[in-house]
Amino acid sequence: MNRSTHRASNKMRFRLLRASLVRRRSRVLVELLAVAIGASTMFCLATLALDVPSQLEQELRGLGANLLVSPESELDSALLQETQALIPADALVAQAAFRYETIRINSQPYLAVGTDISSATTIKGFWDMDGEWPSRLGEALVGRDVADWIGLRVGQRIILEGADLDHQLPVTVSGIFAAGGNEDALVVLNEADLASLTGRSDVFDVAEYSIALGGDQLSALADHINANVPGVVASPVQRMASSEAQVLAMLRSLLVLVSVIVLTLTVIGISTTMMAVVTERRVEIALRMALGASNKAIQREFILEAVVLGVLGGTLGVVLGFALANLVSQQVFTQSARFNGWFGLVCVVAAMVLAWGASRHPVSRAAAIDPALVLREE
Amino acid sequence: MNDMNNVTIDRDSKGQALAVHLDKVTKAYGDLKALDALDLDVKSGQWVSIVGPSGSGKTTCMNLIGCMDRPTSGVVEISGLNLATMNENELTRVRREQIGLVFQKFHLIGHLSALENVMLAQYYHSIPDESEALEALGRVGLASRATHRPSQLSGGEQQRVAIARALINQPPLILADEPTGNLDAANAAAVLDLFSQLHAQGTTLIVVTHDPVVAAQGEREVVLDHGALVRDLSLR
Numbered sequence: 001m002n003r004s005t006h007r008a009s010n011k012m013r014f015r016l017l018r019a020s021l022v023r024r025r026s027r028v029l030v031e032l033l034a035v036a037i038g039a040s041t042m043f044c045l046a047t048l049a050l051d052v053p054s055q056l057e058q059e060l061r062g063l064g065a066n067l068l069v070s071p072e073s074e075l076d077s078a079l080l081q082e083t084q085a086l087i088p089a090d091a092l093v094a095q096a097a098f099r100y101e102t103i104r105i106n107s108q109p110y111l112a113v114g115t116d117i118s119s120a121t122t123i124k125g126f127w128d129m130d131g132e133w134p135s136r137l138g139e140a141l142v143g144r145d146v147a148d149w150i151g152l153r154v155g156q157r158i159i160l161e162g163a164d165l166d167h168q169l170p171v172t173v174s175g176i177f178a179a180g181g182n183e184d185a186l187v188v189l190n191e192a193d194l195a196s197l198t199g200r201s202d203v204f205d206v207a208e209y210s211i212a213l214g215g216d217q218l219s220a221l222a223d224h225i226n227a228n229v230p231g232v233v234a235s236p237v238q239r240m241a242s243s244e245a246q247v248l249a250m251l252r253s254l255l256v257l258v259s260v261i262v263l264t265l266t267v268i269g270i271s272t273t274m275m276a277v278v279t280e281r282r283v284e285i286a287l288r289m290a291l292g293a294s295n296k297a298i299q300r301e302f303i304l305e306a307v308v309l310g311v312l313g314g315t316l317g318v319v320l321g322f323a324l325a326n327l328v329s330q331q332v333f334t335q336s337a338r339f340n341g342w343f344g345l346v347c348v349v350a351a352m353v354l355a356w357g358a359s360r361h362p363v364s365r366a367a368a369i370d371p372a373l374v375l376r377e378e
Numbered sequence: 379m380n381d382m383n384n385v386t387i388d389r390d391s392k393g394q395a396l397a398v399h400l401d402k403v404t405k406a407y408g409d410l411k412a413l414d415a416l417d418l419d420v421k422s423g424q425w426v427s428i429v430g431p432s433g434s435g436k437t438t439c440m441n442l443i444g445c446m447d448r449p450t451s452g453v454v455e456i457s458g459l460n461l462a463t464m465n466e467n468e469l470t471r472v473r474r475e476q477i478g479l480v481f482q483k484f485h486l487i488g489h490l491s492a493l494e495n496v497m498l499a500q501y502y503h504s505i506p507d508e509s510e511a512l513e514a515l516g517r518v519g520l521a522s523r524a525t526h527r528p529s530q531l532s533g534g535e536q537q538r539v540a541i542a543r544a545l546i547n548q549p550p551l552i553l554a555d556e557p558t559g560n561l562d563a564a565n566a567a568a569v570l571d572l573f574s575q576l577h578a579q580g581t582t583l584i585v586v587t588h589d590p591v592v593a594a595q596g597e598r599e600v601v602l603d604h605g606a607l608v609r610d611l612s613l614r
């Protein structure tokens with residue numbers, strides 16, 4: 001065949017394809033939908049699978065520190081700086097140093113913690129707060145237990161005293177917090193306020209860090225700090241770190257499982273639809289054979305149609321899937337999902353391959369049609 | 379395409395090529411012999427009508443000649459080509475190049491226009507050529523209906539499109555199984571008129587029919603019964 005013959009044949013092939021896709025509209029729509037539903041579920045899950053871990057990590061990190069640094073004897077700002085220098089800046093989400101001292105309210109001893117309030121706000125952001133965090137000196141936050149024991153309300157003024165009853169500090173209760181643990185028995189003060197009660201400043205008992213690193217990397221960082229900063233002990237908060245990983249691993253395997261199921265259903269769906277189409281078009285196929293179409297030519301036409309439907313359905317699916325993922329993301333994380341172009345491409349190609357694979361059996365059935373028999377029936 | 383012509387061709391007593399040569403052809407479906415040792419020779423350019431009661435084997439015979447089926451035993455030759463020695467692809471090729479088919483139920487493709495239905499035959503045969511296809515529609519008087527879909531055409535018009543499709547590749551042999559079975563007298567006459575034109579151009583025509591008027595148009599009438607040839611009349 002020469003070139004112009006080829007061109008004329010290709011033109012006709014395109015014309016036949018277009019006629020089949022455009023004029024068999026309702027049928028094609030069903031086929032398209034079968035592909036699009038699969039592709040959209042796939043793309044939606046993929047987008048969520050990519051997005052959820054990072055979103056969830058952020059949410060979980062809000063649950064507090066995952067690395068604790070405590071001193072062998074005393075922790076001061078020099079030592080803290082030395083420690084912090086070893087933490088990758090881009091992974092450090094929040095950090096705060098805490099100092100614990102006994103104080104008295106109405107002569108009864110309580111444990112107070114002094115800190116830089118604005119730092120503590122980020123790392124203890126998960127506390128359930130009634131009222132506000134202290135915004136200036138002379139304000140204090142009390143735990144739910146303390147508030148219950150003494151009968152404190154937000155806005156009430158109380159007198160704090162040093163352990164030896166030698167210093168006094170009137171404060172306003174700016175808020176009552178519930179952390180759901182031992183912390184609920186604490187009184188939280190600005191570090192400067194606590195210093196004025198104890199007469200000592202720039203000493204800390206523990207520094208808490210929230211670091212965006214996974215379990216293994218976090219342990220490595222802790223080892224690194226322990227080896228390079230003498231006088232401190234760094235330890236990952238194992239319970240939180242590993243439960244984070246567990247939740248994520250569970251979520252991922254769930255997504256994989258759902259993907260596999262959806263993929264299987266998609267293949268079955270496309271295959272069944274194609275099978276119905278082939279059955280419906282038996283006479284047409286037989287007629288084409290009677291006109292002299294070879295089995296190969298018939299298969300080529302149907303597979304081309306399936307592949308085109310795969311690409312169209314896949315593209316539609318990516319658009320729908322992203323809309324769906326975005327909706328879920330906004331509902332759950334109040335944040336838009338990120339569109340991953342590569343994943344979109346992979347999804348379209350996958351839809352094409354799926355449509356091709358799922359149509360192989362129906363198409364071979366089409367080619368096995370006996371034209372004499374089919375044309376006789378009709 | 380022309381390599382088909384390089385084969386030695388069976389000829390009749392006057393040295394004319396035989397379009398169809400059936401020799402002791404039997405087609406059995408289990409115990410039932412749809413064709414029973416049928417002998418039939420059709421000369422090139424002849425117009426043969428095949429008649430016979432329902433179930434006598436007419437369609438079976440047409441399917442064998444049309445390379446859509448193989449006999450249980452016996453020899454089928456089309457333009458001197460023995461079909462028994464051919465594989466599926468070669469059979470498809472003979473069908474494509476030697477034969478035009480016309481059916482009782484037209485069998486046009488519903489989502490294609492009249493023109494595209496005709497071009498489809500060109501597409502599988504060689505090169506789609508829109509102007510040639512339009513010309514063929516013109517020959518059957520449907521040039522103005524080229525863009526219509528089968529559902530927008532009357533039965534007679536659909537059959538004329540089917541005839542345009544059958545003649546577009548200028549096959550030497552046209553097989554028509556009850557071509558007027560679904561048409562009224564006027565439309566049947568139009569179809570017969572087209573057959574007359576094809577006959578005048580030298581096309582071999584084999585027409586299965588129940589209609590005596592249609593059968594009478596041929597040069598020769600062959601009567602089948604129980605898969606055997608029971609009468610062979612020359613009409614002119």
Ligand SMILES: Nc1ncnc2c1ncn2[C@@H]1O[C@H](COP(=O)(O)OP(=O)(O)OP(=O)(O)O)[C@@H](O)[C@H]1O
Pocket residue numbers: 373407410411412430431432433434435436437438439
């Ligand atoms: N695929 C098949 N399987 C079994 N029997 C068949 C098959 N095809 C045809 N027959 C039988 O062969 C016989 C001849 O059938 P055929 O269709 O050739 O008859 P016909 O002369 O065309 O009849 P009609 O005038 O009704 O179209 C019939 O008895 C039919 O039942």
Ligand SMILES: [Mg+2]
Pocket residue numbers: 436437438555
């Ligand atoms: Mg019949």
